[in-house]
Amino acid sequence: METAVKISRRAMLGRSAALLASIAILPILMPSKPAVAGSAAKEDFNYQDQPRNGKSCTSCSAFTPDGTGNGTCRIVAGTVKPTGWCMAYSERN
């Protein structure tokens, strides 16, 4: 029983810190930058081309205009309309 608890607090903290540092550095070591545009399906977020209750993609923090009159979204994949809306809507501050 005694042998099982012989790790000192200092050693445990050291190991904990090393583990944390290792997992924190993982994303930095990832080979390629994943897509910035969203990858979710529009249907899964109830996307529609029309505003809902006066809210639309143009005022959503996840929306980025693409210069063609439409835009991309951090959540759903593909082209989205500035007049669109989905249930992830979050008003831009």
Added chain:
Amino acid sequence: MGVNAMQMPKLNVVMTSVIAAAILLLGVINDANAVPSFARQTNLECTSCHLSWLELTPTGRQFKLNGYTLGERQPIPLAGMLQASITKTNHVDNNVPDAFKHDKDVKLQQVSLFLSTKYTDHIGSFIQWTYDGVEHHSSIDNADIRFADRIGDKDHSLIYGITLNNNPTVQDVYNTVPVWGFPYASSSVAIAPNASTMLEGGLSQQVAGLGAYFSWNKTIYGELSAYHTADKIFSPLKAGIKDTDAAKIDGLNPYWRLALQHEWNAGTNSAMIGTYGMTVDKYPDNLNPHGPTDRFKDIAFDAQYQYITDEHRASAQINWIHEKQEWNASFPGGSTSNSSDTLKSFHAKATYYYQMKYGINVGYFSIRGGADPALYPADEVTGSATGSPNTSGYIVDLNYLPKRDVRLVLQYTGYTKFNGAKQNYDGFGRDASDNNSIYALLWMMF
């Protein structure tokens, strides 16, 4: 323990300094939107994914089903959490001072660091590391690493994925299950009942679970996993947990989940009815994983309803777990009075939030089972005079969020029965209501 009493305060100072530095670092990392890493990754407000954190909305459930991968990977994908609290118990028994040594003390209850991020478009993680300010100990907390993908078209869709986690039900997307159920925060120093099922924390941060899940047409949600002792390559999933506290389970232990879900009015309303369960073969001695095991068969039924708008948000959850305990190892060894026991655990909760800022939760809980004096021994304050696990009560908590990432909670827990009785439950004259408590909490996310 390898460190003497004189060294302890010094190490606590070191630990506190490390935590303070981490918080300061996170403060520097954050821009004006001082929110956790998933919010930075998606650019969404906390309230898109949470009815009020930590209860998930349909958007939050989709984010989790998609493996935490939606949004843009952040260069420093860390987030932090701090809980400071004070607890006042209705009646302090001066004959048992150790049971109440933190009563009415302001405690740094918990500080957590999260590695919550997407790695690739299909792989993400939610990993929490927690410093317990009462026990002065830090270790891994909940961890869930996922792969997810989707196939289908406009009319038919299948989201599927793989989860590697260290706590049964941590991978679930509903707030009915034990890991994510109400109360979302509670006192770590109040007197606690003597019984709980295996699914209610019996294996938390001690095991490694690997499984596959799916969501079909947003209508059927299911999962099949197997849990194993977190050893060898999986030992990081119990990092910092003492061997004496880490359960050892025999072989692969199955866990399953099936739920029927429906959203309407573009996600404003959602409902779910489901079932889940697990069978665990556990060695009675954590330090000697050999010989016969005790078997725990848990079957649960749960249901949830949510109504979500900016102005008004409401939800209700119920969860019922039936556990059959077969003491194939403990009964012959004399640790239990019966060769088998049962436990039935029930939780119900209703929530209302106004303008996502002012909220109230009202909950009811009960756990019932047959008497087993060896399993639930008599002891002043914490024991049961009759060997009974029967406890029931209610929780009411008021929430105020002055900012979206700061929460103030005032919570009252009242017991109608405790460890078998309403009055004199411990045989030393203590009543269930003596354990009623008021808990005030400052809860911050960084």
